[in-house]
Amino acid sequence: DVKVTQSSRYLVKRTGEKVFLECVQDMDHENMFWYRQDPGLGLRLIYFSYDVKMKEKGDIPEGYSVSREKKERFSLILESASTNQTSMYLCASSLRTRAGGYTFGSGTRLTVV
C-alpha cells in the first residue's frame, strides 16, 4: 500500500525553537509538497520540490525552509518557531505527470507555545 508518512502526529514546541517536520514517501514520486491548513483558509502551499535538491517557494514560504536531499524525503524546517505557525501541516506527493493525483500524509498538528 502506497504511503506518505509524516514523522509526528502531534508536536508542541516553544517559541524560538528550530523545528523539523519530516515527510517520507515510498512511491518513487518526483513531486513533494508542504501545506499548512488553517480554519477558514483551507490548504496553503508553503514549498514544493520537483526533484532531489530542487525547491520552489509556494504561496506562504516566509518563516520556513525545506530540504530534499533524497527523493523519498522532504523536510520542512521552521527556523525560529512562532505562535502564528501553530497549524496543521500536511505533506503530499505526486508523480511528475500527476497521472495518479496527489497522495497526502496524515498530517502533523504543531502547537507553538
Place this chain on the structure above:
Amino acid sequence: KNEVEQSPQNLTAQEGEFITINCSYSVGISALHWLQQHPGGGIVSLFMLSSGKKKHGRLIATINIQEKHSSLHITASHPRDSAVYICAGSNTGNQFYFGTGTSLTVIP
C-alpha cells in the same frame, strides 16, 4: 476571492439522506479533485476528473467544464461519511487551488 469556492461550508444530514456538495472554480484547470479529511486525520483522494462523471461506491462526482462547476454526491449517507470534503483544481503546471472545505456531519 478564492479561485475555488465550495458550498455549503457546513452540512448536517440524517442517515440515509442524499447529499450534494458544490464546487465552482474561476481559474483554468486541467483536473478537478475531491478529497476527504476525517477529524484529526490526513487527506484521502476520492476522485480526480477532467470531464463527465465518476462513481465509486455511494460517491459520485460530476464536472461541467463549460460552467466551471463540479458536484460531489453521496447516496444513502452514513455516519461514517462524516468528514471534511475538499474540492481542488490543478493545472498542468502542478499548481493546486484548494477550496476551504465542506464539513459534513451525518446523524444516525
